[in-house]
Amino acid sequence: MSAPRPFERTALGRAVNSLEETVIAFLLGAMTLVTFVNVVLRYGFNTSLIWGLEVVLILFAWLVLFGIAYGFKITSHLGVDAITNMLPPGPKRVMAIITALLCLVYVALLAKGAWDYWAPFAGLQQTTGRWFPTGITEGVRSRAFYTTDQVPMPAFLSFIEPWTLNRGFPEAEWEHYEKLPRVLPYAMLPFAAALMLLRVCQALYRILRGTQDSMIVSHEAEDAVEEAAAKMKDA
Template identity: 50%
Template sequence: MHPKPGESFIDKIEENLIAFLLGAMTLLTFANVIARKGFNSNILWGLELTVFMFGWLVLLGASYAVKKGAHLGVDAILNMVSAPMRRTFGLISIVICIMFTFLLLKGAWDYWANFANLPKTEGRWFPLGFEDKFLAKGWYEVDDIPHPGFLKWMEDVFNEGESYEKLPRLLPYAVLPISMSLMLLRFVQAGMAVWTGQTDRIVASHEVEDEIAEVREQRGEDI
């Protein structure tokens, strides 16, 4: 798949990963149905892996939608005010979104960190530093997904050389800080676009209508 004009290879990584997760979920679910109905068997770890992939899909998709301006938006008020006021409202919205996402990032890190033998942050709302003492939980495993052989190196790094029977929990839950970091980055980028005058709002609530109009124009149809 070649990037569209104006898109870099990095811009395609999220799209490809999201597409992979969706395809893998579909194939795994289909294989599990065939195993149950056709062979009276079951892929024991299939359901748990599908749940984790769905979580990755949703969280990564949320940050990707911010980048593409594809979240739902209400522009009834924006369309009634002047361009400078739209820009002001856009900047206010961006600040609120950045603050909220920063709180989500703190919560995501604090939930995941100990599973990776890392300290949580201190402070109720905003990080005031990191824990001096904490219980390392790198030994925590998921319920059903077996630990693959190519990840055996993780036993020395996170589990003091003890063998993992199941996948360590730090891997599937890593999407929490990753996705919140990406979302924070996307809101900052959206804020820069509003600040520099490239757009006056975070989302394009009529993007579907615009795309349909563009297709019709390319086909030479009346709009």
């Protein structure tokens, strides 16, 4: 893992980093807890949380998407650098910039696709343009009434109903969600894509400034071997 960036050494940077790590730990812990409780209920009491599997799938998807963005931040994504390491510093830096720009284009396309997929579930419109957004389209059928299969709707989340399920309807005709609407678990798609876009922009900025030399983890295996050797030597 690369050394901490200057921003991460500030109080705000440490707070943001701690928050992200806490979210990742919470998602992983919640998945483990729900699975454990379901196993105990199934084998100990011949029952189960009917919504348990679906919740675990949602949390796992959130963990993966959020973790991808976090991986860009701490330069933990794996890659092959056998060829670039043979280049002199100048061409190697150019290759790193090209790599970052390609990642930027890819994540921008991913962000557009994530918004276009999620928007109808929120009662919003998709973007126009085949590759990059050129505006907001019209006439997309709302999918705000789509719900999850088993997850019950928490009462404290009912405040979203006027903005999604009942958008454009008079209050006398409002309906209520019985199950958790898909707009909520799917919201991680545009959020994570936007976060990835931010992290790739930050990585490109660091490469241009010369404080980062690659988009991938550098010599992870060698670093692990050296760390293990140091521990054995101290012991």
